[in-house]
Amino acid sequence: MYLKRKIQLNVQQALSRGKSVLLLGARQTGKTTFIQKQIKPNIYYSFVQPAVRQQYEKNPSLLGGEIEAEIRQKQMKDPIVVIDEIQRVPIILDVIQDLIDRQLARFILTGSSARKLKHGANVNLLPGRVVLIHLDPLLLTEMLLPPPSLSSLLLYGSLPGIFMEISEQDKNIDLNSYVKTYLEEEIRAEALVRNVGSFAKFLFLAANESGKLINLSKLSQEIGVAHTTIATYYQILEDCLLAERIEPLTHSSTRSRLSKAPKILLFDLGVRRLCAEEGVHLPIHVMANLFEQFIGLELIRYARLQQSLTKILYWRDHAGPEVDYVIQQDSYYVPIEVKWNERPTVKDCRHLEIFLQEYKNTKEAYIVCQTPKRFLLRNNITAIPWQEIHFLFDHS
Secondary structure (H helix, E strand, O other): OOOOOOOHHHHHHHHHOOOEEEEEOOOOOOHHHHHHHHHOOOEEEEOOOHHHHHHHHHOHHHHHHHHHHHHHHOOOOOOEEEEEOHHHOHHHHHHHHHHHHOOOOEEEEEEOOOHHHHHOOOOOOOOOOEEEEEOOOOOHHHOOOOOOOHHHHHHHOOOHHHHHOOOHHHHHHHHHHHHHHHHHHHHHOOOOOOOHHHHHHHHHHHHHOOOOEOOHHHHHHHHOOOHHHHHHHHHHHHHOOOEEEEOEOOOOOOOOOEOOOOEEEEOOHHHHHHHOOOOOOOOHHHHHHHHHHHHHHHHHHHHHHOOOOEEEEEEEEOOOOEEEEEEEEOOEEEEEEEOOOOOOOHHHHHHHHHHHHHOOOOOOEEEEEOOOOOEEEEOOEEEEEHHHHHHHHHOO
C-alpha cells in the first residue's frame, strides 16, 4: 500500500511555473517512490549504481546528449526528467543548467545528502532555476486512519517503510540496519570524518541530547575532541538531513537575557532511539520529552508545506520563562507549549501568558497535549489534541 505525500502540490506548483525542483530527503523517506507514484516523469536516471554514475562522471556531456536525443526521438514537449541521487555526481549540474536554459526540459533532482552540494568546490546550485523542496518522514495527515498510537510514533518514528511494518520486532531490525548503514556508508565511505569511533560516540550523545540546547563544551569533554569538531559533527548531521535545527526567537524590547543557542532534533524518533541505544520500555519523563520532540518535528514538516515563509522557533529567557515552540509567519507569532498530560490547567499557561504580554502581534496561544477534545483555558489560550496540530497553521 502506498501512502500519498502532501508535497505533491508544492512540486506541481513549482513545475507549473517553469521551475525545476531539488527534492532533498534523508534515506528511506520515500523520494523515489513518491516520484514514481505521484509525478510519473518522462525520463528517469538513477545514480545509485556506481557503474552508471562513473560513466557520467567521466563524460558529463553524455547525459545531456542522451536526454536531448530521447526528447527529439519521442517528440516530447516540456518533459519532466528525474535525476535520482544527484549529490553523487554534482558535476552533472552544469549540463542540466544548459538543458534548462534552452527550455528543453524541467528537472526533478533528488538527493539524500546536501553536503557535497553545499560544500563541494565549484558546485553549480542552479540559482533561480530550481525550487528546494524537502521530503520528510510521514506527517500525521499522511498516515492511515485511525492514526497509530502515540507510543508507537515516539518509539518507532515515521519513516514510511518502517511505519508500514506490522511487527515491532521487524521495525527494530530495520531501524538498527538504518543506523549502521549511515555509519558505514555515509560516514565511512564518504570520509566525512577522520575518526569514525569519535563520531559514533557523538551520535550516541547527540541522540540523548536531542531536543535540548546545544552544549558544545559538554560534548567536547565527554568525547575528548575539540568543540569545533563537535560543531562540525552537528553540521554533518544537518547536511546528511539527519537533524533539524531550531533557532531561538531573540527579539524582545524588554528582555536582554533571551537564549541564543539553537536546539537540534534528530529527524526521526525511531532512528533517534536506536542511536541512543534505548529499548522500548522507557520511563514517563523520557516519553514526555520525546512527545515534545515529536511535536517539534511535525511543526517543522508542516511549516515546509506552507507557501509563505514560515519558521519554527523556540523562546527562552534565562530568568525562567520558556515556550517550547513558536510559529513565525510574516511578523506574527503563534506560541505553543507541549504537555504530556490529558488535562492541562491554568497553571500550565503561565509562560504563554508572559509571551502574549511581551509580543503584541500574538493573538492566540496553544497547549498541545493528550486531551481527546480541544478546550479553552484562557480567552486566547486553547488546549488541543496532538492529532490536530496541523490546524495551527490555519491560524498562523
